[in-house]
Amino acid sequence: MLDITFIKENPQLVIDSMNNKGENNAQLVQQLIDKDEQWRQLVHKIDLLRAKSNKLAKQIGALMASGKKEEAQAIIQETSKSKDEVKKLEDKLNVIAEERTSLLLRIPNVAHPSVPIGHSEEDNQVYGTWGSPDTQSWLKPHWDILERCGWLDFERGVKVTGGGFPFYIGPLAQLQRTLIHFFIDEANKAGYIEMQAPYFINEDSARGTGQIPDKEDMMYEIPRDAFFAIPTAEVPVTNFHRDEILSEEQLPIRYVCHTPCWRREAGSYGKDVRGLNRLHQFDKVELVHFVKPEESYATLELLRVHVESLLQKLGLAYQTLLMCTGDMGFTQTKKYDLEVWSPGQQRWLEVSSCSNFEAFQARRMQLRYRKGEKETEMVHTLNGSGLALPRVLSAIVETYQTENGRVRVPDILKKYIDREYL
RNA sequence: GGAGAGUUGGCAGAGUGGUCGAAUGCGGCGGUCUUGAAAACCGUUGAGGCGCAAGUCUCCGGGGGUUCGAAUCCCUCACUCUCCGCCA
The missing domain is CATH 3.30.930.10 (Bira Bifunctional Protein; Domain 2)
Structure with missing residues (x-):
């Protein structure tokens, strides 16, 4: 598996290298880069949501500890709603992460410059x-x-x-x-x-x-x-x-x-x-x-x-x-x-x-x-x-x-x- | 194969639902002291993701579930240890 950062910074190098190895699939690299972008955006989105609910959960804990049960209940109401949303996004992320990894696994290693280029x-x-x-x-x-x-x-x-x-x-x-x-x-x-x-x-x-x-x-x-x-x-x-x-x-x-x-x-x-x-x-x-x-x-x-x-x-x-x-x-x-x-x-x-x-x-x-x-x-x-x-x-x-x-x-x-x- | 007990940071070992990524000890690193070293004392010390950064998220054997919230409860798998059986 190659480093995704390397691939993103050197897409043409990776594509050329694939061609040289007889794997003529230039789209693969672009697919991977796109998928990675999707993945990053989704990770970011989920992280924000999780940060929010972590914060609320801590507030609930604090309120419960100080006996303010009703206030706690109100927040619980609120946070249960976003729970489903996170869950849905997480499922989506799992799918995308898997696709991203499997694309990444299909990209061959890049040959060293000293290696002769050839087909057979x-x-x-x-x-x-x-x-x-x-x-x-x-x-x-x-x-x-x-x-x-x-x-x-x-x-x-x-x-x-x-x-x-x-x-x-x-x-x-x-x-x-x-x-x-x-x-x-x-x-x-x-x-x-x-x-x-x-x-x-x-x-x-x-x-x-x-x-x-x-x-x-x-x-x-x-x-x-x-x-x-x-x-x-x-x-x-x-x-x-x-x-x-x-x-x-x-x-x-x-x-x-x-x-x-x-x-x-x-x-x-x-x-x-x-x-x-x-x-x-x-x-x-x-x-x-x-x-x-x-x-x-x-x-x-x-x-x-x-x-x-x-x-x-x-x-x-x-x-x-x-x-x-x-x-x-x-x-x-x-x-x-x-x-x-x-x-x-x-x-x-x-x-x-x-x-x-x-x-x-x-x-x-x-x-x-x-x-x-x-x-x-x-x-x-x-x-x-x-x-x-x-x-x-x-x-x-x-x-x-x-x-x-x-x-x-x-x-x-x-x-x-x-x-x-x- | 049968019965039971476990799996937490480099190691040892606490933690059984709410600031726990995690006490404490050892080890490591830095410092004070010392001619130097040891001892003592002080500080620091897991990995990874996203982000220019601030920051934030994930990870307490793996996977799944319950919950507003899980190292802690439930299910499942793997592994380790003890006893019994078997065996090179």
Whole structure:
């Protein structure tokens, strides 16, 4: 959610920004400004009425206390009349306030000036590359390798739960556990505080990070208890500080948190779903930052560099994309995607996206910090995956496969898995 | 799951219908005193909305109701604690 004052002062900027993000709805801004004006006038009117009746109520109290019952009765007569009017206006205000908020929630975050303007993924900029994509023709996709080894079992996953819920078996399970361990260790070294979070969240949390309204279809729901299964650790970890006023000394705060993630992925069945490419449940190590506004863009670079270092240490070729306005998403001001090379599929796979939200999430969550003596200011939030496990697993299996069908252990992981082959 | 008790400002804790946004204590901040510090004493100290301002409104777990007036009464939901049961 953007700051309404900012929108009113910069309507054209917001409209341009919406266009750049592919949300061509210029009227929305004007509707919001009009609605806000209505809201303000009504608030003012109601405040005046309430001030009047508060005053009268106090007079009544005073009269009752001094035993002047009849005089009190007279005022009660008078004030009961305006009561209905206030009630009517309050109902109206509730409606308008709700409309105002829902308009406000439909306005996307404004992209940072450094973000390329574009409509689709074609317009994303390749920000950097590392390593060289292996394009030899004998390289097999991970599902071939894993199936033959018996390390990944989709069929029993279907039997036990459904599609997209595989079992990882033996060495592959060990590799995944090891990677999680490695990622968290690296984050710890970089100053992140390790955290374990709930796997279910309530509605307020889903609203806080913007999963609802509109994106509830991405989440699994437990209606009996009014919970959602987390689609990413971002939700519980960012909401950890919801409705708080942090002290300036606390910032920056950096958390690392491993969780499974559940996504319904409704309507996304297609050619990209083979093997570990797209699942309903997958593990991810998430990095979350809470920082002062003036630090958030430097922090985004810090985050990107950290995540890139993980891929470098694993020896996986990757490219970093600076996402264009049209491919960036509703809530971000700037976003990098990291894509690892999949030699067996001859394509790039997204394994992380690192985003700055500025105050967009914080404003929703009422997450502030104390600036100086009295003033409060919204915190800036950022997050990035560090990293999403299944696609890293496939990249490792495909990158480290040998011609006789084995998989070597990456050197960096040998302190955890003390052998040459998985 | 059953029975009971609670939910008030950063914390502790009063307040059961009328100047209560809220006593008091602790903590925080400022000051006096002191070579400095502690102690003591004095002052100050919740968040948010509207408004150029004066000012005004809202918030005592969430939502709804009764009343001229609600932290205080009623309904409802959530959460916390205690006891019992069950359990990794």
